[in-house]
Amino acid sequence: MDALAALLVRDMRLAVRVGGGALVGVLFFLIVVTIVPLGVGPDLALLARIGPAILWIGALLASLLALDRLLAADHDDGSLDLILTGRAPLELAVAVKALAHWVTTSLPLVIAAPALGLFLNLEPGAIGAVALTLLVGTPALTFIGLIGAALAVALRRGGLLLPVLVLPLTIPILIFGVAASNAAIVGPVPFGPPFAILGALTLLSLVVGPYAAAAALRHGLE
């Protein structure tokens, strides 16, 4: 347990140090959300209607941004070799890395989302619904992304392959996240069912992600 706690602290510390890129995701999120009203025009009713979807797509793209370095950085400098010789199970080690990644890159997005919701003319209730669905849904994005990050390392293809691998897998999260937000805002469907499915998808990805990522890393041993 002490080893995993040490890994968590190290990864979070690295993310907030110079070059860690924890805040770049929030800036990117801000830019995406700011660009949309410039593109679709100042129609407040339209913005309020598509607001939850914009926030979700912005968060999805922003959470992809730093995913590239989640495992590749440790692979490049040899840290991954030592993590493999550690006594903690690899599944738990990669899960802890993903957790640190979520706390430092996705949690700031969830916290920034209410402020950006104001830009999009969202009601307070709608802002709350989007923030809640993001809080529940973004761990799924990170843990699905973990599989992609492990495959990119195992296949020795960095960067560009990752979004292509990961984005299609995140479509269900996006659909149910936006559906739950819209259900809370306009109805007529109740908020419960899509939100419950979103929660189920997150729980599933929390289990499948680390196992799949660890399997990919082991298979990719040189």
Next chain:
Amino acid sequence: MRLSAHDLVCVRGDRLVFADLDFHVDTGELLAIRGPNGAGKTSLLRSIAGLVQLAAGRIELADADPELTVAEQAHYLGHRDALKPSLSVAENLAFWARYLGSGGTQPAEALEAVGLASLAALPAGYLSAGQRRRLSVARLLAAYRPIWLLDEPTSTLDAAAQARLADIMRRHLAGGGLILAATHGQLGLDGTRELILGEAP
């Protein structure tokens, strides 16, 4: 403790790197692995550390903790030093000490032993190649593991640091450890056994 290897075969890509390799190392022994570039020295060390899959053969460890695998009782010191430039020297070492195990010397003493105590607060990104290598050696001391797998441990080290490394290795052997080291140069230890790779039998 005895580390023994039987009939190891290693294939990288389509190339046979080595085949039918047998050796054993006992507690207190240093096995120097020698051979030309590409003979499989690094592959052999990495396969013992569980980082390269062997095509055939088995590696056994006798008289050791049965709960742990060979890789979990081994330190691997490779070409890539696993240091994060934005963390300080002390933070890098403290992390690996906690992650890789317990029972080693205190990180501060380990830094003292490799002569880096005065740089403990410096970000690792500012270290020279030789200082980075010495910090990696400090990792071996800060987390105790009986088997050391050293890949070119003396590269980038100056004469004084090489002597210090020889001293550290001597103490590890005296304390019940065993070492496999791939090297082209001299390690400065007496009674070293050698394993030559890449020559026709």
